[in-house]
Every structure is written in C-alpha cells, then in structure tokens.
Amino acid sequence: MNQLDQLAALLRFPSISAQAEHAADVSECADWLVDKLSGMGLDVNVKKYSTPKHPIVVAKSEKIEGKPTVLIYGHYDVQPVDPIELWTSAPFEPEIRDGKIFARGATDNKGQFFAHILGVEALLKENAGQLPVNVIFLLEGEEEIGSGSLYGFMKEHKEELACDVILVSDTGMAGMDAPTFSYGLRGMACAEIFVKGPSADLHSGSFGGAVKNPITALCELVNSFHDEHGKVAVAGFYDDVAPIAAWEKSMWSTVPGMSAKDLEELTGAKEVVTEDGFTAAECIYARPTLEINGMGGGYQGEGSKTIIPSNAFAKISCRLVPNQNPDVIMGLLKAHVEKHAPKGVEVKFVPGHTGDAYACDPHSEYGQAAQQALEAVFGNKPVLIREGGSIPIIAEMKKVLGADAMMLGMGLPDARIHSPNENFSVELFLKGIELSQSLLRRLGQ
Ligand SMILES: [Zn+2]
Numbered sequence: 205m206n207q208l209d210q211l212a213a214l215l216r217f218p219s220i221s222a223q224a225e226h227a228a229d230v231s232e233c234a235d236w237l238v239d240k241l242s243g244m245g246l247d248v249n250v251k252k253y254s255t256p257k258h259p260i261v262v263a264k265s266e267k268i269e270g271k272p273t274v275l276i277y278g279h280y281d282v283q284p285v286d287p288i289e290l291w292t293s294a295p296f297e298p299e300i301r302d303g304k305i306f307a308r309g310a311t312d313n314k315g316q317f318f319a320h321i322l323g324v325e326a327l328l329k330e331n332a333g334q335l336p337v338n339v340i341f342l343l344e345g346e347e348e349i350g351s352g353s354l355y356g357f358m359k360e361h362k363e364e365l366a367c368d369v370i371l372v373s374d375t376g377m378a379g380m381d382a383p384t385f386s387y388g389l390r391g392m393a394c395a396e397i398f399v400k401g402p403s404a405d406l407h408s409g410s411f412g413g414a415v416k417n418p419i420t421a422l423c424e425l426v427n428s429f430h431d432e433h434g435k436v437a438v439a440g441f442y443d444d445v446a447p448i449a450a451w452e453k454s455m456w457s458t459v460p461g462m463s464a465k466d467l468e469e470l471t472g473a474k475e476v477v478t479e480d481g482f483t484a485a486e487c488i489y490a491r492p493t494l495e496i497n498g499m500g501g502g503y504q505g506e507g508s509k510t511i512i513p514s515n516a517f518a519k520i521s522c523r524l525v526p527n528q529n530p531d532v533i534m535g536l537l538k539a540h541v542e543k544h545a546p547k548g549v550e551v552k553f554v555p556g557h558t559g560d561a562y563a564c565d566p567h568s569e570y571g572q573a574a575q576q577a578l579e580a581v582f583g584n585k586p587v588l589i590r591e592g593g594s595i596p597i598i599a600e601m602k603k604v605l606g607a608d609a610m611m612l613g614m615g616l617p618d619a620r621i622h623s624p625n626e627n628f629s630v631e632l633f634l635k636g637i638e639l640s641q642s643l644l645r646r647l648g649q
Pocket of ligand 1: 622
C-alpha cells in the first residue's frame with residue numbers, strides 16, 4: 205500500500221472517543237496502529253495498553269546508547285462528526301479533492317502523527333533498520349475527551365517513557381509557506397457563577413423595585429471583570445504574568461494571518477479589540493484573558509413575560525500564560541466574585557477544571573534542530589509562535605517526564621478540525637514525512 209492509501213486506511217476507523225458506541229472502533233484503530241508499528245521493520249517493543257477507557261499504544265525502538273531519545277506523541281481518537289449533513293463526502297470514507305484528503309481526523313490528529321510514523325519507517329529502510337535517534341511513539345485514544353487515562357499512565361510508565369525531548373504535531377500552521385514552530389500554550393481556569401434571588405419567579409409589577417433582579421446583579425458582577433482598557437480587573441490577576449520578549453514582539457508582527465484586518469475577515473467580527481498596548485498576536489499568544497462563555501436566566505420563550513426571575517448563571521473561563529498558577533488565579537476569581545457580589549442576592553462561585561500554561565525555549569539545541577528541519581523542508585524560515593489554545597497534557601509531560609515539547613503543527617487555518625469537511629493537504633502530509641526524517645537526522649548529530 206502506498207503512503208496515502210495507508211493514511212486512508214487509518215482514517216476509515218470511526219475512532220470517536222466521546223461516543224460509547226464507538227469504543228470497539230477506537231480499540232480496532234489501536235490494533236491497526238500496533239500492526240503498522242510492529243511490521244515496520246523496526247525492532248520495536250510495541251504494546252497496546254488497556255486503560256479505564258481507551259487504549260494507549262507505545263512503540264519503542266531498540267535503545268542505542270549515546271543517542272537522544274525522542275518521544276513522538278499523537279492521538280488516534282477523533283471528534284464526533286455532527287452535523288453530518290454538512291459533509292460533502294462521508295467522514296470515514298476518505299476522499300481526495302483539490303489536493304486535500306477529506307475525513308474526520310485527517311489533520312486532527314491522524315494525518316499529522318502518521319506522517320511521523322512514515323518518516324521513521326523511511327529512516328529505518330534507508331539505514332538497514334538503524335535510526336539516528338531513539339524513538340518512542342506514544343499514541344492515546346482520549347485526547348478529544350481530556351486525556352483522562354494518559355495522566356496516570358505517564359506516571360506509572362515513567363521509566364518506559366523516559367526521553368530527552370518530545371515531538372508533537374497537533375497544533376496550527378500559519379500557512380502553507382509559513383512553517384510554524386509553537387513553543388508555548390496557554391493554560392486554563394474554568395468556573396461557574398450562580399446568582400439566586402427570590403425563591404420563585406415574581407410578578408415584576410407586584411415586586412419590581414423592591415426585590416433585586418438576579419440577572420441585573422449578574423450583569424453588574426460580570427461588568428466588574430474588565431476595565432475600560434480591556435484589562436482583567438481582578439486584583440492580582442497579572443502579578444505573575446511573564447513579559448513578552450523583544451524578539452517575540454518583532455517575530456509575531458510578521459506572522460501571516462494575524463493582522464487586525466486578517467482576523468476581522470477570518471472571524472467576521474466587526475472590529476478587532478485588544479487589551480490596550482498589545483497587538484492581536486501578542487494578546488492571543490501571551491496575554492491572559494477572562495471570557496464569559498455563557499449566561500442564562502429568566503424567561504426565554506415567545507413574547508414578553510413580566511417577571512423578576514429567581515436565578516441567573518454565568519460560565520466563565522480564563523486562558524492563562526506563563527507564570528500564572530491556575531490555582532492561585534482560581535482563588536483570585538473567587539475573592540473578586542465575593543467582593544463584588546451585589547447586595548440583595550446570593551452569589552455562589554463554583555470552580556471548574558484547570559490546566560497549566562506551558563512554554564519552552566525555541567532556541568535550545570533541540571529547538572534549533574527543529575527550526576533547521578522546518579526550513580530545509582519548506583524552504584522558508586519558520587515562524588515561532590505560542591498557541592492561544594491549551595493542551596494541558598504537554599505541561600503535564602514536562603512535569604512527569606522532564607522533557608520539553610517541540611510543537612511542529614501542520615494544522616492549516618482551513619483544515620476544518622472539529623468541523624464538517626475536515627481535511628489535510630496531501631502535499632503537507634508528504635512534507636510531514638520528510639520533516640520527520642530531516643528532524644530526527646539532525647537530532648542524531
Ligand atoms: Zn482535536
């Protein structure tokens with residue numbers, strides 16, 4: 205089977221981790237990977253581990269002393285396909301159109317990690333079964349549902365997974381001509397706020413003016429989260445924020461697609477509005493935020509209903525940056541909500557999940573090898589960015605395994621990950637195979 209046919213075979217598994225009815229498909233996809241890795245001519249130690257949920261596949265090359273060990277992480281589970289009617293071709297029947305392979309998981313993340321598998325396979329063939337570095341593949345089946353099993357697995361298998369550096373292709377690429385090296389991720393702190401007013405919805409005529417409206421109270425509270433400069437007004441929120449380096453500011457001013465005009469076109473927002481003193485790229489890559497993700501309460505039906513509702517709620521989340529500690533931030537949020545709780549209502553703050561921010565030095569020895577490999581394969585100098593999103597498992601890998609992650613993402617802006625018509629550029633897939641070889645060769649020198 206040629207390389208593209210093999211990718212198509214991998215994409216045919218409906219390995220949707222979120223849906224119990226696909227558990228067998230997830231497991232069969234793991235079996236397929238075990239077969240592929242075992243049959244590659246690599247003298248590997250390939251194992252499929254069962255976990256409380258979906259299997260984890262680990263494959264290790266024969267250890268060569270004196271060579272660095274590179275752990276290549278990927279996830280073979282995928283997002284659900286809904287809304288199915290918006291797909292041009294069936295999500296698990298890969299189809300090539302306009303130089304792209306369309307299927308759920310094509311970019312996120314099967315196409316990207318499979319390029320590394322094929323890169324390693326090519327190196328093995330070329331060198332009679334000898335790799336330039338030690339390689340460990342770590343492939344999980346729960347990334348799209350929070351990597352629940354991987355946290356414990358990494359701690360239990362710390363020795364087996366010991367490595368010098370981690371390679372991950374599960375992030376964005378600024379454009380086909382802009383090879384992208386991501387060296388940071390934002391962290392996360394989520395919470396919910398519940399505001400309770402009268403014990404039941406009240407007649408707004410009989411009681412309006414004397415009983416505090418919980419939705420009004422919630423709006424006052426939500427309004428206290430930001431000041432007029434676009435800054436988060438929670439006391440102490442910025443205390444630990446690492447400053448943006450001068451080289452980062454100049455690098456980020458050149459990243460394609462990140463101008464205010466580009467972002468307006470991409471998002472459909474009327475105008476890009478940033479925190480005072482920072483560009484859009486700086487705000488997305490390296491400044492923390494507090495977002496209101498949802499609000500509710502009161503009458504939502506047809507026509508009017510003149511009530512004072514009995515309760516209201518808001519869901520909030522912060523994206524965090526180095527060196528903010530999510531637990532500290534959660535405490536600050538709670539204190540802010542308590543301090544600004546309007547009178548006349550009961551306000552409850554319920555903390556949700558958190559994740560650490562992550563950053564490494566893209567100019568380290570390994571980082572330089574990655575930059576050189578990107579330039580060699582794509583013919584352009586890479587852009588060095590931090591991702592606005594969060595992959596909490598990366599910070600955890602640093603904590604448990606002590607290794608930094610080079611995130612060489614190949615997710616193009618129009619790859620439609622998590623959406624109908626997800627796709628992966630065939631050219632990019634083939635370049636990914638080359639990139640993997642070029643990088644592993646350099647790391648072995
Ligand atoms: Zn995803």
